[in-house]
Amino acid sequence: MNGSAADEIDLYEILKIDKSASKSEIKKAYHKAALAHHPDKVPADQRDAAETKFKAASQAYEILYDDQKREMYDTHGMAAFEGGAGGPGGMGVNMEDILGGLFGMNMGGMGGMGGGRGPQRPRRSPDENQKYEVSLEDLYKGKTVRFSSTKNVICSKCTGSGAKEGVEPRECATCKGQGVRQVVQQVGPGMLTQRLVECSACEATGKVVNPKDKCKKCKGKRTTEEKKQLELYIPRGAKEGDRIVLEGEADQIPGAEQTGDIIFHLVEQPHDVFQRAGPDLQATLEITLAEALTGLNRVVMTHLDGRGISLTHPQVEGEIMRPGQVIKVPGEGMPYKKSDSKGDLYFVVDIQFPEDGFFSDPATADALRKLLPKPAEPIKTAVIDEATWEDADPEEFGRGDPRGGGAWVDEDEAAEGPQCATQ
Ligand SMILES: [Zn+2]
């Protein structure tokens, strides 16, 4: 990887905020950026670019919102978040490396600022981080996914030397066999630091092989591709952001004693019926006006496992359901992991009023008027004006306010926490 690119990243610029921005300003800016660049909200051809920006914004938020990380960033720049010995190589996209760092790997350099251990091969090949989209149904029931993966393994013929039998690879002249080179980099105004980057001449192995002496099986590449069946087990009750680790299933790299993991980061797909908050589920209970007034006894929805959920209302004679009323069904939410218990299901009542023209005869109107409660006592004022009216869009309200903006609260302004913006 090209180490200098990471240092040029300005997290404040990514979020378009000032260096002195407060925590709430950081959060706001992140919400804005996350909404603007959410990969689900842009046309397919812009998705990759949006995803990179989305990741960058998430990463900037992760660091700047955390006081400790922000201080480290302000003092040392992105170098503070990379591994001790120049970071893993060959991944191409720096964001991915940094993001990997945030997910908990390669954090070895955090405390001591790294660099002190001297030239060495990475002891472990890099982890591979991947997103995995899961439906709410699968998170409810749990799921096992089998897939085949192609991974690089150390060549079995040359055991990773890249040379044919009987030939010893020579020491790389460029790096004198170290596999890494020292470079000087600017990390801030007037601040220079020495960093180790991987030697490209020997692909960081410290050794080179003459073309005619290369191993026939791997053609000197030191690794070969191997197909492997893997199994991804998603436990019931898993949620967005959960990590599922397949230990040691990442690519092997010559010289590394250990092999990194494949780490799946679960992404919960939006659902047509349910909204989830931790263990709880929420759904709309659509009922008719007649049901609101006289009650119901029917299957009102299909749950995530295919069961019908039946409700009886009223529970006490005479109860009426109202728009926006919330009722809770205990134990019908999402399962808790490794447990038989479940969260709760919340229904928000929505009353389907009849269509215009549902009745046209005065007799029905009269009958309804007689059945339903009467209006309150007439309001008595000295002057009465007959008003004309028209249908309106709620957005119009407050548009005439000279301070600008409508009076309605912006959805993302009201949202709490970074998750809300990414739903
Ligand atoms: Zn080989």
Ligand SMILES: [Zn+2]
């Ligand atoms: Zn070299």
